[in-house]
Every structure is written in C-alpha cells, then in structure tokens.
Amino acid sequence: MAVHHGVSQPECLLCTSNGPDVRERGRIIPLSAELCDRCWNKVANELAVCEGATATPDPEFDPDDVTWIEPRTCRQCxxxxxxxxxxxDRWVELATFELPAKKVPPGHRWRLMHPKAANTPITVATVAIRIGAVDPTPGEPVIPTHEFVCLKHET
Incomplete structure (x- = not known):
C-alpha cells in the first residue's frame, strides 16, 4: 500500500496508481485485487467476453411508469x-430452466447466488456466477446460458 500526501491510499494492482477510485472489486466473491476504475473496466470487459456475459442490462425500473413491461426474449428464437x-458487474442471459451438469458444456454452466445484507437474513440481489473452479457432479443442476439452448443459434 502506497502513501500519498500523508494519507494511506490503496494502490492499483495493475497500473500502480493511487486514488479514491482504487478499491477491491467483485460482488459476492471479492476478486482479491484492488484496481482503479480504468483497470477494472478493462479486466471485467475481457472476462465478460471470455465467459459470454455480454448482454445489456434491463432498463431501470421507474415506479411511476404504468406502461406494460414485457419479459425479455431472445432476438433470434x-x-x-x-x-x-x-x-x-456485467450481464448474462440465462435459460429459464436448469439442466444436469453432464448435459451442459463447462463454459455454459452458471449458478445464481443470493447475497444477504450485512447482519440480516434479507436477500438484496441475485447474482450469476459461472461455475469454473470446481466441476459439479454430473447430476447436479446448473443453469445453462441461453446461447447454449437457443434454437436458432448458429453453431
């Protein structure tokens, strides 16, 4: 950790810059690296392309808007x-059902995690985590990416 103007500030692991935008990243599972915003966006974008998490987020919900909202559908099928x-902090489109792990290739296996607020049992979000470090048992249910089960996906 570097010292800047007498105040201890974290240092970016990649570019070694100091500043208020340098912090530990990751939602549920911290990535154990303090990165600045620029380096974080670069790493997260590369990881998203590698894992297929390139979907656009849903539009922000406006509680005053009374127009009908249709559920999201695949543009192809x-x-x-x-x-x-x-x-x-990137978005992924997943299928609406689970399959046994033996029927889904390793690059398309995801799970949903439900982090809780600090010191409470209240779930605050749903976050998709790609299964990669430890392979699930063959019969264990996983959620495939929609790309894997898409009927019109060109292989």
Whole structure:
C-alpha cells in the first residue's frame, strides 16, 4: 500500500496508481485485487467476453411508469430469457430452466447466488456466477446460458 500526501491510499494492482477510485472489486466473491476504475473496466470487459456475459442490462425500473413491461426474449428464437448481473458487474442471459451438469458444456454452466445484507437474513440481489473452479457432479443442476439452448443459434 502506497502513501500519498500523508494519507494511506490503496494502490492499483495493475497500473500502480493511487486514488479514491482504487478499491477491491467483485460482488459476492471479492476478486482479491484492488484496481482503479480504468483497470477494472478493462479486466471485467475481457472476462465478460471470455465467459459470454455480454448482454445489456434491463432498463431501470421507474415506479411511476404504468406502461406494460414485457419479459425479455431472445432476438433470434423469441424464447424467454433471464438476464442477471455477474460477480464482475456485467450481464448474462440465462435459460429459464436448469439442466444436469453432464448435459451442459463447462463454459455454459452458471449458478445464481443470493447475497444477504450485512447482519440480516434479507436477500438484496441475485447474482450469476459461472461455475469454473470446481466441476459439479454430473447430476447436479446448473443453469445453462441461453446461447447454449437457443434454437436458432448458429453453431
């Protein structure tokens, strides 16, 4: 940790800059690295492309808007999809059902985590986590990406 003007500030792991935008990143599972905003966006974007988490987030909900909101559907096959934020603040479109892990390739296996507020049992969000470090058992249910089950996806 570097010292700047007599005040201890964290240092970016990649570019070694100091400042108020340098902090630990990741939602549920901290990524154990303090990064500045610029380096974080670069790392998160590369990870999102690698994992297929390139969906756009749902528009912000306006409580005063009374127009009908349709559920999200795939642009290619028009099937319903669920869109969730990832651990690294990018969005992924998932299927609306679970499959056994043995039927889903490793790069398309996701789980949903429900983090709770500090010192309470109240769930505050739903976050998609790609399964990658430890393989699930063959019969364990996982949520595939919609890209894997899309009927019109070109292989």
């Amino acid at each position: 028009h099937a319903p999809v669920r869109c969730y934020p990832t651990n690294y």
